[in-house]
Amino acid sequence: MPETYDHNKKPVTHGMARVQNIRMHYITAGSGPALLLLHGTPKTHYYWYRIIPYLTPHFTIIAPDERGFGATDKPPASDGYDGATNAKDLIELMDHLGHEKFAVHSEDRGATYGFxxxxxxxxxxxxxxxxxxxLSDRLTEQSYFTRENIAAQFNQTGVWNWHIPFFWMPHVPEMLIQGREEEFWTHFMKAECYNPNAIEQEAIDEWVRCSRAPGGLRGILETYRAHWENVDVEAKIIEHGKLSCPVMTVGAPEFFGPIVKGQMERVSDNIVISEVFENCGHSLALEQPERLANLLRKFVLS
Known part of the structure; x- marks a missing residue:
């Protein structure tokens, strides 16, 4: 496992917490208000290695491997991979670390859990x-095999999420990906970037290693097989009313782009920062870490 370092080139601290009958691996670093970082697919806490040095002078960073990923346990699907279960995992993690209140920065699948x-x-x-x-209902719509969805990724009005039903299928993605993890995940992640070299080989090697580990691929896929549960969980949140906390959105034109803001406008009347990073793809914290860190400081500390 490659190491992550703070702004003083000091290695982060690793730990294991017991949350909802699983062991959750996490890292901590820095000082200041607590900022919880939630990664996407097929990543781990190591996704944050470039942005953490920009954040640790200002925040206490907590970055877990989410349920099913990295060194965190990968329980049977019956134990739950939906947003509500993951949210409870993270609440228990923050209880374990003594953080009553905290800010959240979330990307990709991690943003499902952040919401x-x-x-x-x-x-x-x-x-x-x-x-x-x-939001998950929009993710459903963007997975449809339609001319409009396919064209959206070429005219920068959205993206065709072809992988949602593929990853949801029982057994089939395991059959097709196992033994080809390096080829699949390398293509999957680099295709989402504006600059494919923004994701270094060391990072890809780490995520491939994790997906090949016992339960690694299944753990990743179960987060997609919980899709319809996520639709229901999010619908109940929306029925309850708007979010009470300030919200920041960032999109990238090589992937979700400007539609991210519109999604949060459905659930919040308090969007205080909203940007689309030009010349950027889906991995914001790797492609534009300094710009993202500056926004987070402005958002949380102002």
Whole structure:
């Protein structure tokens, strides 16, 4: 496992927490207000290695491997991979670390969990940064095999999420991906970038290693097989009313782009920062870490 370092080139601290009968691996670093970082697919805490040195002078960073990923346990699907279960995992992690209140920065699949955290536990989340993601019902629509969805990724009005039903299928993605993890995940991640070299080979090698580990691929896929549960969980949050905390959105034109803001406008009347990073793709924290860190400081600390 490659190491992550703070702004003083000091290695981060690793730990294991017991949350909802699983062991969750996490890293901590820095000092200041607590900022929880939630990664996407097929990543781990190591996704944040470029942005953490920009954040640790200002925040206490907590970055877990989410349920099913990295060194965190990968329980049977019956134990739940939906947004509500993941939100409870993260609440118990922050309880374990003694953080009553905290800000959240979330990207991709992690933003599903970030939204559920803010919606289901409003007394705990002070700020929500919801980036490069849409709500689950929109994700359903963008997975359809239509001319409009396919064209959207070429005219920068959205993206065709072809992988949602593919990853949801029982057994088939395992059959096709196992033994070809390096080829599949390398293509999957680099195709989402504006600059494919922004994702270094060391990072790809780490995520490929994790997906090949016992339960690694299944753990990743179960987060997609919980899609319809996520639709229902998010619908209940929306029925309850708007989010109470300030919200920040960031999109990238090579992926979700400007539609991220519109998704949060459905659920929040308090969007205080919204940007689309030009010359950027789906991996914001790798492609434009300094710009993203500056926005987070402005959002949480101003």
């Amino acid at each position: 559920c955290l803010a919606g289901l536990h409003p007394d705990r989340v002070t700020h929500l940064s919801f980036c490069e993601m849409v």
